[in-house]
Amino acid sequence: MAQFDHLATYSDCKRPGITRLVFTKRDVEARAYIKDLMRQAGLSVREDVMGNTFGRWEGSDSKAGTVMTGSHSDTVVLGGPYDGALGSLGAIAAIHALRKLGFKPSKSIEAVMFTTEEASRFSIPCLGSQGMTGFLEPEVLDTFKDENGTSFVEAANAAGFSAGTSKEYAEKALLKNPSDIAAFVELHIEQGPALEAEGKDIGIVEAIMAPSLVRIKFTGKGGHGGGMPMSYRNDPSLAASELALRIEEAALATGAAETVATVGLWDQQPNIYNAVPRSVLLDIDIRDSDKARRDGVIKATLDAAEEIAQKRKCGHTKELKFEYPVATSDKKVLEAIQVAADLVGAKSKRMISRAYHDAAFMAQIAPTAMIFVPSKDGLSHHPNEHTAPEDLARGVQVLALTLAQLSGPSSAMPTDKGEL
Amino acid sequence: MAQFDHLATYSDCKRPGITRLVFTKRDVEARAYIKDLMRQAGLSVREDVMGNTFGRWEGSDSKAGTVMTGSHSDTVVLGGPYDGALGSLGAIAAIHALRKLGFKPSKSIEAVMFTTEEASRFSIPCLGSQGMTGFLEPEVLDTFKDENGTSFVEAANAAGFSAGTSKEYAEKALLKNPSDIAAFVELHIEQGPALEAEGKDIGIVEAIMAPSLVRIKFTGKGGHGGGMPMSYRNDPSLAASELALRIEEAALATGAAETVATVGLWDQQPNIYNAVPRSVLLDIDIRDSDKARRDGVIKATLDAAEEIAQKRKCGHTKELKFEYPVATSDKKVLEAIQVAADLVGAKSKRMISRAYHDAAFMAQIAPTAMIFVPSKDGLSHHPNEHTAPEDLARGVQVLALTLAQLSGPSSAMPTDKGEL
CATH class of the missing domain: 3.30.70.360 (Alpha-Beta Plaits)
Known part of the structure; x- marks a missing residue:
C-alpha cells in the first residue's frame, strides 16, 4: 500500500485524482521509482527504445524461455491509483516474494512496465505493447499529437529516449525473439462491476473485448x-x-x-x-x-x-x-491461474475483459491470460477507483503462484516442461 | 475599411477570425487605437472606471443634454470584423463627418465604446452598459471568472483600471446624471438573415429580444x-x-x-x-x-x-x-432614423433585434433605438461574418443624419426641441 501511495504522488492533479501522462516530468519520475523497485527486488533492469521497462530474473535454463508479467504506469486525466499500477507494482512484488521464499525458476521471469497503455496523451492505446509485438505503424506515432501538438517522437526524445524517427522507434521496439516469451500474464483491476456483484475474489480472463x-x-x-x-x-x-x-x-x-x-x-x-x-x-x-x-x-x-x-x-x-483484434487466452496459462486461485482459497470466475489491455497485443505473439481483482462499483478511470487492500494482496498472491507454475521450479520439479 | 482592417489586427487568433477578449493585451491596444481615432475626430476623450470610453463634442447649449451613440470593441472567440466594431468606429466616423460638414449641434454628441458587451471572457454580456445604467450587481463581477480563474476586478486592475472592489466598480461606473442622455442610438450589423433575404438596406429596430x-x-x-x-x-x-x-x-x-x-x-x-x-x-x-x-x-x-x-x-x-429585460425603442428616435434612411434613399424595414445589445440597457434609462445593416447569410460570431462596404457606409450615413436631427442644429433650426 505504501508503494501505491508513493506512486500516486507522481501526479499533475490534486488527490484523490491521479494524472500521469506518458513522458511528462511526473511520468519520468515514476519510471525512475519503478526501476528502483525492480533493482530492490534483485532484478536486472533494461529499457527499450520506447521506454518499455523490464526487470529480469535469470532462470536456471537459459534456453527455456521467459515468463513475462506486467502492466503500465501511466494514467488517464483524473484517473485512480490501481489501473495499471496494480499490474506494474504487483509484478515486482510477486517476483520479489518468490525470490525471498527461495524459489528457483527454470525459465527466466521478467516484470515489464509498458509505455502508455492509456490513450490519454496521444489518443491511441497500448503504444508500447504494439511496438513490442509488431502492431505499431510508424505513421500512428506521427499522426496523433497531444493537446499541445507534440508528437510521440518529440515527447520521447524530450524524456531522454533517442531513436530518430517514428520508423526507428517502431523497428527498434520490436521484440527480437518473440518465441522466447513462454507466457505472459497481466494482473489488473476489473474496471467493471461483475466480480463485486457476484461476490468473487479473482477473475480469470478468457478473452479481451x-x-x-x-x-x-x-x-x-x-x-x-x-x-x-x-x-x-x-x-x-x-x-x-x-x-x-x-x-x-x-x-x-x-x-x-x-x-x-x-x-x-x-x-x-x-x-x-x-x-x-x-x-x-x-x-x-x-x-x-x-x-x-x-x-x-x-x-x-x-x-x-x-x-x-x-x-x-x-x-x-x-x-x-x-x-483492434479480439484476444483469446491460452488454456495452459488459464489453468495455471485457476490452480493458483484455488491454492489461496479464492472464489474465482471465468470471464471476459471488457476493457482493453497490453495483454491483448501480447496475446497475438505469446500464450497469455489475465488475472482480475474486483473494482468497487465497477469504477475506473476515475479518482474514486477503489479495490480493497486484501483484494490487491490476493491478486499478487495468485500472480506469484501462477508465475511459479509457468516458470517451472528448477529443483523438486521437472524443468523440461516448466509446468506443474 | 482601413480602420476595420487595422482594428482587426488587434487579435489573438489567425485571420479571418478575430479574438479580442476584454482587458487582454490586444484589447488594451485596440482601446488606445479607438481613443486615438476619437481625438483625430476632434473629440475630448474620457474613460470611466470600468473602461467605458467616451469621445465628447460639446454642443452650443450645455443644458440641452447629450445624444450618445456607440457600441463595443471586444469580440467572441473566433468572431468577425463588424460585430461591435461597426457601431464603435461608425459612431466616431459619423461625428467626424458632421464636424467636417460644419454642422453645429445644440445638444452635445458623444461617441461611446462600451466595455465587454460580449460574454466571451466573463460569461455575462454588457458589463459596461449594465454598470452605467445601474443594472450591475457587484456579486456578478465576483462570481463569473474567465477560464483561468481571473475575475473582472483582477483583469480590470491588470489593464490599468483602479477601483478596489467589485462594489466600487459598480458604484463608480453608474452615470451620475442619466437624465442628461437625451437619446441613445446604436449602429450594428443585423446578426440575422432578414434584411438580406428581403432586399432591405436598413433595419429600424423597434424592440430588442x-x-x-x-x-x-x-x-x-x-x-x-x-x-x-x-x-x-x-x-x-x-x-x-x-x-x-x-x-x-x-x-x-x-x-x-x-x-x-x-x-x-x-x-x-x-x-x-x-x-x-x-x-x-x-x-x-x-x-x-x-x-x-x-x-x-x-x-x-x-x-x-x-x-x-x-x-x-x-x-x-x-x-x-x-x-434580461425586453427593450422597447423610443418613437421619436425611431422617427429620426426613418427620416435619415429616407433621406439617403435606403430601403428600410421596421424590425426587432434578435441579438442583445448595450442599447437594451441604455433603453431602460434613455430614449433609444438601433440601426441595423445587413449581415451576409445572417452570420455573426463567426470568422466569415460579412457586410458589404456600401452597406457599412450607408449605416454610418444614416447614423450621422440621425444624430444631426436628435442633437438639433444650433443655427437654422429651432434648438429648444432638438428635432427636425
Missing part, C-alpha cells in the same frame, strides 16, 4: 444564438445529440451485455452559450467480445450519422480511427 | 467505456442529448419565429473517448421578443431536465443565470 474508435464530425453554419431563427439553423450539436441516442439504441439492440458503445469525447465549437455551434466532433468507443456484433454497431453508427446529417442539412465526416 | 441563460448540469457515475455495461450506466451525455432535442422541440412549439433556444456550451468531463462521461454542463440561451413566451420555454427546459434526470437516474442541477 475488441475495441474500435469511430470519429464523427458534424458541421453547420453557426450564427448568433439570438439572431439566427430556428428554421434557418443546421445545428451540429442537435445532429450529435440525435446520433448519441441512436448509438445507445444500436448497442442495446444486440441484446448482448458485452456490446458497449460510448460517446466519450464531445468537442463543440465555438462552445459559448450565445453562439449556435459550428461543429461538434465525437469520439465513439465501440467494443464487443464478438467481432461481427461489434462491426454491426459500427455500421449502424456510420449509417445513422449519414442519415441525420442529411435530415438536418449538416456537413459531416466519418472515420474509423482503429479497430 | 430578451435573453436568458439557463445552466443545467447532469452527473453520473462514469466508468470505463469498455468495462461498464450499458445497463449499469447513468450517462449524463445521453441525458444532455435528450434535453437538447426537447429544448429544440419546445422552441419550435411556440410557432413564433422570435422564439429561439440554443445549447451553445457543452462541457463534457472527462471527455476522452474510452471513458463514460461523469458530467455534462450545458449553457442554454433562450430568447424571445415576448417575455411570457420566453418564460414558457425556460419552464419547459427546467421540467424536461428534471424528468430526464429521473428517467436516466442521473444527478442534476438547474440554475437560471440571468433573464
